[in-house]
Amino acid sequence: MYTLNAMPAIKTQKKAAEKEASVYSSALQIQLYTAMLRIRLFEEKIVALYPEQEMKCPVHLCIGQEAIAAGICANLEKRDYVFSNHRGHGHSLAKGAGMKPLMAEFYGKATGCSKGKGGSMHIVDVPNGLLGTSAIVGGGIPMAVGSALASKIRGEQSITAVFFGDGAFEEGAFYESFNFAALKRLPVIFVCENNFYATNSHQRARQFACKISSSAVAFDAPGVCIDGNDVLSAYKAGKDAAQRARNNGGPTLIEATTYRWKGHVGPDTDHEKGCRPKDELLEWVKKCPIGRFEKHLLETGILDANALIAITGEINSEVDDAVKFAKESPYPDVSELLTQVYSD
Amino acid sequence: MPWTKVYANKAEFEKISAEQKGLRGLTYREAILEATEQALTADKNVFVIGEGIDDPGGVFGTTKDLHLKFGADRVMDSPLAENGITGITVGAAVAGARPLLVHMRVDFLPLSLDQIINHAAKWHYMFGGAVRVPLTIRAIIGRGWGSAAQHSQSLQAMLLNIPGLKVVMPATPYDAKGLLYAAIFDNNPVIMIEHRWLYEHMGHVPAEPYKVEIGKGIVRRQGKDATIVAISLMVNEAIKAADELSKDGIEAEVIDIRSLKPLDSDLVIESVKKTGRLIVADTGWKDCGIGAEIITRVVEDAFESLRAPAVRVALPEAPTPASPALENAYYRGKNDIIAAVKKTLARS
Numbered sequence: 242m243y244t245l246n247a248m249p250a251i252k253t254q255k256k257a258a259e260k261e262a263s264v265y266s267s268a269l270q271i272q273l274y275t276a277m278l279r280i281r282l283f284e285e286k287i288v289a290l291y292p293e294q295e296m297k298c299p300v301h302l303c304i305g306q307e308a309i310a311a312g313i314c315a316n317l318e319k320r321d322y323v324f325s326n327h328r329g330h331g332h333s334l335a336k337g338a339g340m341k342p343l344m345a346e347f348y349g350k351a352t353g354c355s356k357g358k359g360g361s362m363h364i365v366d367v368p369n370g371l372l373g374t375s376a377i378v379g380g381g382i383p384m385a386v387g388s389a390l391a392s393k394i395r396g397e398q399s400i401t402a403v404f405f406g407d408g409a410f411e412e413g414a415f416y417e418s419f420n421f422a423a424l425k426r427l428p429v430i431f432v433c434e435n436n437f438y439a440t441n442s443h444q445r446a447r448q449f450a451c452k453i454s455s456s457a458v459a460f461d462a463p464g465v466c467i468d469g470n471d472v473l474s475a476y477k478a479g480k481d482a483a484q485r486a487r488n489n490g491g492p493t494l495i496e497a498t499t500y501r502w503k504g505h506v507g508p509d510t511d512h513e514k515g516c517r518p519k520d521e522l523l524e525w526v527k528k529c530p531i532g533r534f535e536k537h538l539l540e541t542g543i544l545d546a547n548a549l550i551a552i553t554g555e556i557n558s559e560v561d562d563a564v565k566f567a568k569e570s571p572y573p574d575v576s577e578l579l580t581q582v583y584s585d
Numbered sequence: 586m587p588w589t590k591v592y593a594n595k596a597e598f599e600k601i602s603a604e605q606k607g608l609r610g611l612t613y614r615e616a617i618l619e620a621t622e623q624a625l626t627a628d629k630n631v632f633v634i635g636e637g638i639d640d641p642g643g644v645f646g647t648t649k650d651l652h653l654k655f656g657a658d659r660v661m662d663s664p665l666a667e668n669g670i671t672g673i674t675v676g677a678a679v680a681g682a683r684p685l686l687v688h689m690r691v692d693f694l695p696l697s698l699d700q701i702i703n704h705a706a707k708w709h710y711m712f713g714g715a716v717r718v719p720l721t722i723r724a725i726i727g728r729g730w731g732s733a734a735q736h737s738q739s740l741q742a743m744l745l746n747i748p749g750l751k752v753v754m755p756a757t758p759y760d761a762k763g764l765l766y767a768a769i770f771d772n773n774p775v776i777m778i779e780h781r782w783l784y785e786h787m788g789h790v791p792a793e794p795y796k797v798e799i800g801k802g803i804v805r806r807q808g809k810d811a812t813i814v815a816i817s818l819m820v821n822e823a824i825k826a827a828d829e830l831s832k833d834g835i836e837a838e839v840i841d842i843r844s845l846k847p848l849d850s851d852l853v854i855e856s857v858k859k860t861g862r863l864i865v866a867d868t869g870w871k872d873c874g875i876g877a878e879i880i881t882r883v884v885e886d887a888f889e890s891l892r893a894p895a896v897r898v899a900l901p902e903a904p905t906p907a908s909p910a911l912e913n914a915y916y917r918g919k920n921d922i923i924a925a926v927k928k929t930l931a932r933s
């Protein structure tokens with residue numbers, strides 16, 4: 242069972258979305274819960290282990306934002322593509338990645354998903370459709386439109402989802418790409434994870450309107466703003482967008498509001514460094530996407546306490562196995578330095 | 586002059602400081618902050634813009650609290666929009682401002698290349714000198730802790746074959762302050778590339794504003810046996826290499842070229858005429874890099890003075906890997922420079 246460490250009790254929030262919850266099967270809801278928890282426990286392990294200084298790469302954690310990846314990716318098939326950014330662990334896990342190649346990558350090992358060449362900012366999982374993550378803000382957005390274009394040209398059924406932040410929304414690449422996707426009716430879902438900050442700059446310091454989803458209007462495409470901490474809202478938005486994409490309806494822009502609990506990079510919290518107010522964090526912790534949904538599952542009887550314990554236990558052992566695998570794996574041989582610069 | 590010295594270690598710096606009262610020590614980062622602050626004070630046309638420059642860290646301390654001193658109109662945070670913001674600073678420069686644009690990493694500068702190459706570099710020439718672009722762009726090279734391929738690049742080479750641009754890479758706190766101050770008051774676009782690993786380095790820096798001439802290199806260490814031309818962090822590695830070689834009776838001359846464009850090839854040629862041997866140590870890749878340019882100039886203008894083939898010390902031909910096992914093997918330093926010097930000396 243997932244329990245927030247030393248955090249205030251979660252108040253019940255009877256929301257429209259929860260009423261709608263009854264529409265979704267128990268199996269789906271358990272799947273969504275598990276997907277979120279898998280991301281959370283994986284990243285909490287990173288928080289615990291990072292001080293050992295064996296993971297020698299910057300880590301951008303998405304703790305607090307898990308519902309978006311889980312909700313959107315639940316609508317994607319294995320063959321569908323995903324592009325992501327520097328904060329990509331959650332997207333990768335939600336799209337089906339195993340924990341071992343990820344963890345090994347963070348440890349710089351030869352068994353990592355990128356053979357130790359990428360680190361946490363550059364993860365890939367081709368069998369599950371993750372074609373890479375760019376740590377250049379906005380870099381993944383045009384690429385996602387490109388994979389959607391390729392699917393269309395090649396007559397494939399795949400659609401593409403791209404995850405990016407509220408900061409990436411400011412890059413010219415977003416507008417150029419969205420216009421092209423709209424023009425060509427490409428099967429791509431733009432998922433903007435609006436956690437209100439780019440590094441330490443608040444959205445209001447960077448955008449006058451702060452209406453990300455409204456920008457879709459200019460392209461005559463649907464734009465929705467959802468509560469990104471509500472996994473069912475994320476699921477529903479993803480479902481509509483995926484359906485549209487699969488039916489030649491072109492791109493959708495989903496703005497999902499959320500909050501990153503940890504610092505921009507690393508395992509610490511920002512208020513410790515004076516970057517963001519502590520109260521703001523505490524408010525958002527109350528809206529924990531996992532805590533909220535867990536409460537809902539318990540109240541509706543979809544899961545009971547024992548079932549939660551079982552799910553948590555299973556995920557924890559997956560995490561532990563991944564850590565063991567990563568730590569025991571060999572480093573890449575120095576000869577790997579000059580391999581893969583070019584493809585055969 | 587104490588401030589032309591590169592201190593290979595802290596003890597040496599402290600010794601000189603104790604001996605020569607009245608000298609003031611500053612870190613590289615503080616020197617940049619001071620130049621920026623003094624430029625803002627000296628000219629109200631100067632303004633600073635960059636992503637996160639007003640955050641508590643202040644771009645590793647180099648813009649710290651300036652927004653509090655000069656206000657958000659002159660020291661402003663920027664949306665994430667590198668090419669647009671670059672163009673905005675180019676336009677502001679054309680209209681009479683002296684903008685300083687800060688990129689946390691060199692790697693974000695490629696997004697600005699259209700505005701830098703197609704606009705800033707040409708605007709003066711293309712309009713027959715009617716307008717000018719007094720723009721300064723700072724960009725920082727990252728390294729280590731798995732920074733990996735997109736957060737650790739030394740991209741200076743690609744800026745060097747664009748007429749109209751100036752490119753400087755200071756290695757010392759004194760030069761960081763003086764070159765930045767000179768860049769801000771230069772009437773052309775100047776790109777200053779800093780290495781993050783220099784930020785803690787101490788040096789003696791005068792308190793008053795001053796300029797270091799753009800386009801002039803400097804001999805950091807005299808020697809008769811070989812000439813090592815180095816840039817940025819590699820200057821420190823070259824000094825360490827020269828000190829070690831000296832124990833074997835090899836006296837290397839170390840030139841800190843510090844301004845890559847315009848390039849002070851006269852200084853290099855003068856030295857090579859004396860030593861007959863040339864090594865160039867770069868923070869970036871080899872192909873078409875500063876080494877290629879420096880060696881070519883020597884070959885063009887002083888071929889007969891070379892007594893052995895020149896050697897380049899540069900990064901292996903690959904993007905930066907993340908794994909510590911590969912990262913360690915990737916970077917070049919003192920030992921590689923020593924090996925390069927010995928290689929040129931092995932040829933009689």
Ligand SMILES: Cc1ncc(C[n+]2csc(CCOP(=O)(O)OP(=O)(O)O)c2C)c(N)n1
Nearest residue numbers: 328376377378406407408409438439440693
């Ligand atoms: C082009 C570019 N500019 C700046 C950066 C530095 N940087 C890395 S992440 C980041 C903030 C991104 O904010 P956002 O898009 O909202 O994503 P979040 O980190 O909040 O998930 C910045 C400024 C970068 N990596 N690439």
Ligand SMILES: [Mg+2]
Nearest residue numbers: 406407438439
């Ligand atoms: Mg953000």
